[in-house]
Amino acid sequence: MRRDLIAILAVGTLILVAWQVVVVVGDYPPYLLPSPFDVFDRFSDPRVQATLLSHLGTTLVEVLLGLALGVSLALLTGFVLARSHLAERLLSPYIVAAQATPILALAPLIVLWFGSGLLSKVLICALICYFPMVVATTVGLRSIDPGLVELGRSLRATRRQLLTSIEIPAALPTILGGLKIATTLAVVGAVVAEWAGGSSGLGVLINLARGSLFDIPLMFATLITIAAIGVALYLVVVLLERRLVGARA
Amino acid sequence: MRDPHPVIPVGAPRPEGDGTATDAIALTDVTRSFLLDGRRIDAVAPTTLTIPTGQVAAVVGPSGSGKSTLLRVISGLLAPDTGTVTIGGSPVRGPDERVGMVFQEPRLLPWRTAEDNVAFPLELRGEGRSARLARARELLALVGLTGFESARPSQLSGGMAQRVALARALALDPPVLLLDEPFGALDALTRDRLDAELLGLWERIGTTIVLVTHSIPEAVFLADRVLVLSARPGRIVADIPVELSRPRRWEDLDEAASGRAAVAVRRALEAHGATPGPGVAA
Numbered sequence: 001m002r003r004d005l006i007a008i009l010a011v012g013t014l015i016l017v018a019w020q021v022v023v024v025v026g027d028y029p030p031y032l033l034p035s036p037f038d039v040f041d042r043f044s045d046p047r048v049q050a051t052l053l054s055h056l057g058t059t060l061v062e063v064l065l066g067l068a069l070g071v072s073l074a075l076l077t078g079f080v081l082a083r084s085h086l087a088e089r090l091l092s093p094y095i096v097a098a099q100a101t102p103i104l105a106l107a108p109l110i111v112l113w114f115g116s117g118l119l120s121k122v123l124i125c126a127l128i129c130y131f132p133m134v135v136a137t138t139v140g141l142r143s144i145d146p147g148l149v150e151l152g153r154s155l156r157a158t159r160r161q162l163l164t165s166i167e168i169p170a171a172l173p174t175i176l177g178g179l180k181i182a183t184t185l186a187v188v189g190a191v192v193a194e195w196a197g198g199s200s201g202l203g204v205l206i207n208l209a210r211g212s213l214f215d216i217p218l219m220f221a222t223l224i225t226i227a228a229i230g231v232a233l234y235l236v237v238v239l240l241e242r243r244l245v246g247a248r249a
Numbered sequence: 250m251r252d253p254h255p256v257i258p259v260g261a262p263r264p265e266g267d268g269t270a271t272d273a274i275a276l277t278d279v280t281r282s283f284l285l286d287g288r289r290i291d292a293v294a295p296t297t298l299t300i301p302t303g304q305v306a307a308v309v310g311p312s313g314s315g316k317s318t319l320l321r322v323i324s325g326l327l328a329p330d331t332g333t334v335t336i337g338g339s340p341v342r343g344p345d346e347r348v349g350m351v352f353q354e355p356r357l358l359p360w361r362t363a364e365d366n367v368a369f370p371l372e373l374r375g376e377g378r379s380a381r382l383a384r385a386r387e388l389l390a391l392v393g394l395t396g397f398e399s400a401r402p403s404q405l406s407g408g409m410a411q412r413v414a415l416a417r418a419l420a421l422d423p424p425v426l427l428l429d430e431p432f433g434a435l436d437a438l439t440r441d442r443l444d445a446e447l448l449g450l451w452e453r454i455g456t457t458i459v460l461v462t463h464s465i466p467e468a469v470f471l472a473d474r475v476l477v478l479s480a481r482p483g484r485i486v487a488d489i490p491v492e493l494s495r496p497r498r499w500e501d502l503d504e505a506a507s508g509r510a511a512v513a514v515r516r517a518l519e520a521h522g523a524t525p526g527p528g529v530a531a
Contacts, residue, residue, distance in 0.1 A: 147354055152373075155370045
């Protein structure tokens with residue numbers, strides 16, 4: 001674990017060094033490619049910190065609410081699809097179509113209908129998380145060892161007991177795999193939603209930094225902050241996974 | 250010395266079932282079929298059978314002869330199409346509490362420890378945690394797994410996992426144990442050892458056992474009688490008593506008597522077009 005951490009930090013340092021080498025060798029101006037030091041300068045400026053933090057708050061709320069909505073709807077849908085082949089045949093073309101339509105094209109429409117407030121952001125986030133979670137839940141519940149279900153039946157488990165004691169725990173590793181994808185996509189969804197219309201959030205800050213502020217180092221700092229949210233949420237799922245299913249291996 | 254064991258035809262009176270206490274298991278004209286791609290497949294032909302309390306009956310037969318189906322009908326996991334199944338004189342309707350089952354695979358819940366797996370049937374019945382864990386530890390000791398209470402299924406060998414499954418099957422103190430090729434996936438040495446341990450256990454608790462197996466030596470070693478099923482639809486074509494004294498040990502098995510029983514089983518299988526392959530019969 002600790003050795004992993006050291007290796008990860010070493011790779012990060014290597015990337016930073018390579019970045020700096022490119023900047024120095026190419027002699028790029030900061031408005032094209034800022035050096036790691038320029039970006040670090042921005043991060044260490046207290047005013048920038050305050051700005052980043054407030055936009056981070058907005059985006060994080062959108063991501064978490066969107067995840068909660070998308071994941072809970074997907075769990076319900078996945079459960080229905082896993083139980084009913086008829087429902088799967090009827091609904092899956094539309095679920096796939098919703099996923100195949102680019103979120104970039106849908107986002108402006110959703111903002112048009114639901115306004116540029118929190119609601120449209122949450123809906124866009126939820127939409128982008130929905131599909132991988134539906135697939136993971138359906139596959140997870142479908143691929144349960146039928147022997148375990150028969151065991152439960154032979155022990156006279158009720159339907160509810162079968163679900164809580166056998167089916168959900170058995171499907172959990174697959175469902176958590178879907179959640180890993182969903183969390184990272186949720187961050188993408190939030191930024192796309194903010195681009196489609198909004199007054200705060202890290203996506204908005206990127207637009208500001210690129211446009212009226214023309215502060216490319218700040219844009220980099222924002223990008224890094226966005227990536228950090230994704231990594232942090234992913235790690236939360238990994239910890240959850242380790243706690244819930246790690247003991248099986 | 251006795252005569253070689255006769256093959257008793259179906260329908261002939263079976264001495265084991267006569268004049269004793271209530272039969273543990275009784276099947277009357279039981280049949281069961283399946284639908285496969287719209288076609289009806291008869292798995293179990295009309296079967297009438299009684300197994301007295303405390304007896305060990307082995308069921309052998311070619312693959313697909315409906316052995317497992319028969320076991321599931323007795324356990325209540327499958328309803329018979331016709332006929333009735335009773336345990337201790339009262340009918341079986343749906344999965345029955347009086348039956349403990351062990352399947353060919355251990356079917357342990359991989360997210361639970363060994364003791365939590367053994368306690369699972371008690372948990373489903375709503376027993377308190379301390380009571381069910383105490384019982385689980387007792388059962389694990391009974392199958393020789395003291396010290397492995399908190400082991401995960403992935404940490405157990407195949408033989409150990411199957412012992413946990415056996416302990417779990419005993420959790421509700423069932424009068425009947427149904428074993429569906431319980432040691433069939435294990436290596437020969439482990440299998441012999443578990444057979445011997447199963448007999449030791451049976452000598453202590455006296456449960457009625459029906460065991461489906463592909464191994465004739467295993468059937469003869471464990472059982473009081475061997476029921477031979479024909480190819481599908483499964484029909485009991487021979488009911489061969491095993492006249493070996495108990496307690497039985499692999500080391501001092503009466504080779505003549507076990508050999509006679511094994512030959513009788515093999516003849517019955519052959520007579521109905523179903524000789525097990527050499528690897529299975531060995």
